[in-house]
Amino acid sequence: MVIGVESRMLLLPFIDRGPSEQAMATFTDRAWPDYPRFLEGVREHTQPGDTIAIIVPAMRWEAGYSYAFYRASYFLTGREVLPVLTPHDEPLPQNYRAAKYIAVFGVGLRIPPDAVWRSRRGALLRQRQR
Amino acid sequence: MTATLVAILSLTVFGVPVALALDRRARGPLLVGSAFLYGSGTMYFVLLGLSIAHIRWTLISVTIASLVIFCAAAFIARRQSAEPWREAVRPHLLDLFTIFTIFCYALYATLAKVWEWDFWAIWGLKARTFLEIGGIDWRFLESRWNTFAHPDYPLLVPLNYDFVSLLGGSWNDRWLALLGVASAVALALVARALAARETTPFFAALLTMLVAALGFSRYVGLAEGPLIAFGGAGILFIRAALEWDDDACWRHGALMLGFAANCKNEGVALLVSVTIAVVASSWSSAPARLRKLAPAYVLATPWLILRAAHTLPTDLAQGSAVSRLLARLPHAHQILAYLAEQLSSPWFWVVILTGILIAPAAARRRERFIFLVTAVQLLFYVTVYMATPNNVHWHVLSSWSRLTTHLAVPIAFAVFLMLANSLRGSQDAPHAEDPRPVVPARSDE
Numbered sequence: 001m002v003i004g005v006e007s008r009m010l011l012l013p014f015i016d017r018g019p020s021e022q023a024m025a026t027f028t029d030r031a032w033p034d035y036p037r038f039l040e041g042v043r044e045h046t047q048p049g050d051t052i053a054i055i056v057p058a059m060r061w062e063a064g065y066s067y068a069f070y071r072a073s074y075f076l077t078g079r080e081v082l083p084v085l086t087p088h089d090e091p092l093p094q095n096y097r098a099a100k101y102i103a104v105f106g107v108g109l110r111i112p113p114d115a116v117w118r119s120r121r122g123a124l125l126r127q128r129q130r
Numbered sequence: 131m132t133a134t135l136v137a138i139l140s141l142t143v144f145g146v147p148v149a150l151a152l153d154r155r156a157r158g159p160l161l162v163g164s165a166f167l168y169g170s171g172t173m174y175f176v177l178l179g180l181s182i183a184h185i186r187w188t189l190i191s192v193t194i195a196s197l198v199i200f201c202a203a204a205f206i207a208r209r210q211s212a213e214p215w216r217e218a219v220r221p222h223l224l225d226l227f228t229i230f231t232i233f234c235y236a237l238y239a240t241l242a243k244v245w246e247w248d249f250w251a252i253w254g255l256k257a258r259t260f261l262e263i264g265g266i267d268w269r270f271l272e273s274r275w276n277t278f279a280h281p282d283y284p285l286l287v288p289l290n291y292d293f294v295s296l297l298g299g300s301w302n303d304r305w306l307a308l309l310g311v312a313s314a315v316a317l318a319l320v321a322r323a324l325a326a327r328e329t330t331p332f333f334a335a336l337l338t339m340l341v342a343a344l345g346f347s348r349y350v351g352l353a354e355g356p357l358i359a360f361g362g363a364g365i366l367f368i369r370a371a372l373e374w375d376d377d378a379c380w381r382h383g384a385l386m387l388g389f390a391a392n393c394k395n396e397g398v399a400l401l402v403s404v405t406i407a408v409v410a411s412s413w414s415s416a417p418a419r420l421r422k423l424a425p426a427y428v429l430a431t432p433w434l435i436l437r438a439a440h441t442l443p444t445d446l447a448q449g450s451a452v453s454r455l456l457a458r459l460p461h462a463h464q465i466l467a468y469l470a471e472q473l474s475s476p477w478f479w480v481v482i483l484t485g486i487l488i489a490p491a492a493a494r495r496r497e498r499f500i501f502l503v504t505a506v507q508l509l510f511y512v513t514v515y516m517a518t519p520n521n522v523h524w525h526v527l528s529s530w531s532r533l534t535t536h537l538a539v540p541i542a543f544a545v546f547l548m549l550a551n552s553l554r555g556s557q558d559a560p561h562a563e564d565p566r567p568v569v570p571a572r573s574d575e
Binding site (some may be wrong): 070073074080081095 | 231234235237241245259261262263275276
């Protein structure tokens with residue numbers, strides 16, 4: 001019984017849960033706390049069916065791109081999120097070209113004035129050829 | 131939170147006639163616990179059926195389809211009559227501590243939005259994607275860019291999340307973890323009802339407390355919780371069915387295992403493990419008993435056909451699994467040693483093994499079905515690690531602790547009852563005078 005019951009959880013009603021709530025709420029995006037808000041902005045400025053490529057500072061799969069791509073897939077459901085590199089870090093230029101929009105987050109690019117939308121740390125760009 | 135609570139209540143009400151149609155004697159904890167599980171499993175098939183029929187999921191379409199099933203089940207249930215089980219579940223003071231434990235787990239699971247990586251990359255992602263188009267998005271599942279979401283995984287959990295979202299009017303992942311809590315509660319209620327048939331209220335209450343704790347998955351929002359609940363309930367019902375040769379327990383067990391197979395691929399493996407264990411533990415009557423397991427396979431089949439029809443890739447099967455297995459066989463001892471090293475809650479398993487060793491031999495023989503299921507399922511897991519296309523160490527680290535939780539409830543249930551009943555002696559067991567007649571004959575037989 002003692003081993004089966006998680007004794008730490010039994011303390012939850014008697015402690016200040018605020019720090020735990022804060023820790024859990026920020027756990028997923030602890031590296032890039034602004035990223036979810038950025039993705040919500042991208043969602044507001046795109047339509048279901050749109051294709052979106054993601055550019056982030058970590059352009060290596062295991063170094064953060066997988067997180068950025070998966071997280072974007074979750075926030076941008078209904079759109080098609082395209083990775084611009086493979087899990088083996090090979091570039092996928094065809095996805096960059098195929099995307100209607102490029103969502104750029106946390107990268108020090110000079111954002112063109114005709115960006116569809118911009119936030120403090122990123123921007124949504126529409127591909128010119130489309 | 132209201133939408134999730136209403137969804138849990140709706141699923142339970144939806145499941146009541148289904149549970150009674152299968153077992154008219156069900157009452158109290160057994161009825162409530164199994165009703166939630168049947169409601170959850172049946173709602174999955176409602177949404178799956180609507181999607182296959184190209185009927186968009188709306189609150190109206192889902193309600194109409196559910197009402198048809200509800201009325202049909204109620205009609206079947208009303209035509210049957212049977213006396214309830216002789217051993218009514220009697221409450222015990224220890225139940226208050228179990229309720230408190232569940233409350234604490236619910237607090238933990240709802241500290242924040244569901245935070246697990248696998249929730250927003252697999253289970254929640256699929257649910258949210260499907261909700262966008264009001265049906266299963268096969269294009270999303272078939273896309274080669276979305277293999278990270280494991281398109282081959284069964285959809286019971288995402289479709290349950292979609293039901294909550296339909297009730298709530300939009301996607302909101304803040305309180306979805308309560309569905310996992312409800313699964314754990316349902317399993318505890320089923321275990322309580324089954325334990326009450328075999329032991330005293332004190333031991334049954336103590337065992338329920340343990341099942342509630344083990345049945346709660348720390349992997350919030352993932353399919354582990356529902357798999358533990360459906361799989362655990364299925365194994366416990368089949369155990370009871372083998373013990374008493376009770377048709378209602380066979381039906382419960384088979385359907386619960388069928389739903390487990392729609393939670394995760396491990397649920398399909400569990401169904402095979404149970405089948406092997408049923409055959410091995412009752413060789414002479416195996417054909418008849420296997421027929422009683424058939425509903426489980428009927429429930430598991432639609433998703434297996436759909437995923438084959440849509441050629442949804444299974445990452446474990448890519449390349450040659452057999453050659454990987456053969457290549458790693460010489461290193462099997464190293465892999466086993468690593469599994470032992472990475473075992474989550476090792477003391478729990480030490481206690482379980484010790485309990486098995488010190489229990490009377492007759493009690494061990496009585497529980498051989500659960501021991502066999504556990505052993506075969508563990509063998510499946512080890513075989514997968516031997517054949518994985520991934521790095522073995524990474525694969526073990528990222529899954530082994532979760533996989534062992536799938537088996538904790540049934541084995542703990544068996545060992546606890548073995549020890550509790552040997553402590554008490556068999557003379558005062560509720561059914562000591564005759565283990566069979568406590569099961570009234572079905573009125574339709």
